[in-house]
Amino acid sequence: MRRVIILGSTGSIGVQALDVIRANPERFEVVGLVAGSNRTVLDAQAAEFGVADTGLGEIEAEQLVRDIDADVVLNGITGSVGLGPTLAALEAGRTLALANKESLIVGGDLVRGAASPGQIVPVDSEHSAIAQALRSGTAAEVSRLVLTASGGPFRGRTREQMKDVTPGEALAHPTWDMGLVVTTNSATLVNKGLEVIEAHLLFDVAYADIEVTVHPQSVVHSMVEFVDGSTIAQASPPDMRLPISLGLDWPNRVAGVGTPLDWTASHEWTFAPLDEVAFPAVALAKQVGRAGGSFPAVFNAANEQAVAAFHAGRIGFLDIVDTVQRVVDAHEMPGETVTRESLAESELWARATADQLIAAH
Ligand SMILES: NC(=O)C1=CN([C@@H]2O[C@H](COP(=O)(O)OP(=O)(O)OC[C@H]3O[C@@H](n4cnc5c(N)ncnc54)[C@H](OP(=O)(O)O)[C@@H]3O)[C@@H](O)[C@H]2O)C=CC1
Ligand SMILES: CC(=O)[C@@H](O)[C@H](O)COP(=O)(O)O
Numbered sequence: 001m002r003r004v005i006i007l008g009s010t011g012s013i014g015v016q017a018l019d020v021i022r023a024n025p026e027r028f029e030v031v032g033l034v035a036g037s038n039r040t041v042l043d044a045q046a047a048e049f050g051v052a053d054t055g056l057g058e059i060e061a062e063q064l065v066r067d068i069d070a071d072v073v074l075n076g077i078t079g080s081v082g083l084g085p086t087l088a089a090l091e092a093g094r095t096l097a098l099a100n101k102e103s104l105i106v107g108g109d110l111v112r113g114a115a116s117p118g119q120i121v122p123v124d125s126e127h128s129a130i131a132q133a134l135r136s137g138t139a140a141e142v143s144r145l146v147l148t149a150s151g152g153p154f155r156g157r158t159r160e161q162m163k164d165v166t167p168g169e170a171l172a173h174p175t176w177d178m179g180l181v182v183t184t185n186s187a188t189l190v191n192k193g194l195e196v197i198e199a200h201l202l203f204d205v206a207y208a209d210i211e212v213t214v215h216p217q218s219v220v221h222s223m224v225e226f227v228d229g230s231t232i233a234q235a236s237p238p239d240m241r242l243p244i245s246l247g248l249d250w251p252n253r254v255a256g257v258g259t260p261l262d263w264t265a266s267h268e269w270t271f272a273p274l275d276e277v278a279f280p281a282v283a284l285a286k287q288v289g290r291a292g293g294s295f296p297a298v299f300n301a302a303n304e305q306a307v308a309a310f311h312a313g314r315i316g317f318l319d320i321v322d323t324v325q326r327v328v329d330a331h332e333m334p335g336e337t338v339t340r341e342s343l344a345e346s347e348l349w350a351r352a353t354a355d356q357l358i359a360a361h
């Protein structure tokens with residue numbers, strides 16, 4: 001029986017994790033639940049799963065992760081506020097099933113340094129796919145990682161054609177039903193940029209060897225290319241319950257958690273290069289990833305501010321990545337060594353700088 005703490009239990013990842021656990025009561029026991037502010041749903045979940053320990057907010061999440069004995073902590077919080085709980089889970093020796101990519105990207109070497117080998121199990125669909133593909137080879141045999149991107153709702157459009165898109169249109173993801181921030185990030189391709197950094201940090205592959213290909217069907221979740229020219233891809237209909245279940249009990253598979261592909265029906269998988277003029281976020285993310293230090297945290301913090309401003313009607317869609325670019329361009333690292341304190345300072349600076357640019361609109 002795996003004892004599981006779910007952080008962000010009321011969100012898209014959290015609710016799907018509870019679906020997996022509800023269907024497999026002999027395998028998983030929920031021992032802690034944390035949400036942001038939704039006490040009503042949190043209490044209902046606690047009642048259904050018989051959970052005594054619940055909390056609201058990232059501070060209570062950290063405390064709960066340290067205090068409650070668990071095998072695995074699923075971090076399904078959204079945003080860089082997930083950093084403290086991620087570090088707490090690692091420091092407490094729990095397996096970390098990581099959906100909250102922001103904490104790894106923002107924390108960088110701080111998070112990697114806190115983790116023992118294998119302690120972080122990726123839940124993000126692309127990184128779960130890569131982890132699954134890597135079970136067939138060794139690190140020395142890998143030549144490239146290929147991340148698939150759906151392309152989002154504006155795939156195929158020029159910048160001019162995206163000038164006036166609305167928040168509602170940006171939230172109409174073609175293949176996945178997810179929370180507001182990650183869905184918006186999929187539309188700008190910031191999500192794919194964050195995922196390139198996430199892949200570098202998880203699998204230690206150089207940025208030059210991480211590619212993005214646009215695959216609108218979201219069936220191939222990513223691929224590993226090996227030195228002999230072989231490529232191993234992981235494919236399944238888009239359903240996060242599969243990577244979540246692997247995160248909860250890696251490397252064991254949970255029978256019946258997903259529906260397999262239907263090979264009696266005709267279907268096509270297509271792959272195309274990313275239009276980097278219309279969607280500059282991936283190139284910008286590689287730039288900040290290579291710069292390292294506080295740059296990824298600044299990229300993410302500026303994006304969080306800009307996404308909120310877009311949904312509040314204060315800036316347009318293209319202004320999101322333009323704002324992030326301007327904040328990154330203005331950033332100077334506070335010092336050589338990155339600490340939690342210096343990261344917090346850089347994030348504060350990035351949020352304030354983004355807010356000033358947003359206010360000037
Ligand atoms: N959804 C998906 O399919 C995928 C998501 N991810 C990643 O997983 C993470 C979660 O995404 P998603 O589930 O879509 O997001 P949602 O917005 O649907 O859910 C976010 C969850 O985090 C909680 N939360 C927010 N702030 C805090 C806080 N300060 N302390 C504790 N909990 C908090 C929310 O609680 P409340 O409801 O109370 O506000 C909610 O439970 C993101 O990092 C995302 O990029 C990655 C791949 C796929
Ligand atoms: C399901 C998942 O992992 C998301 O992060 C997904 O990657 C979003 O899709 P795109 O960013 O490819 O549109």
Ligand SMILES: [Mn+2]
Binds near residue numbers: 124125126195
């Ligand atoms: Mn993903």
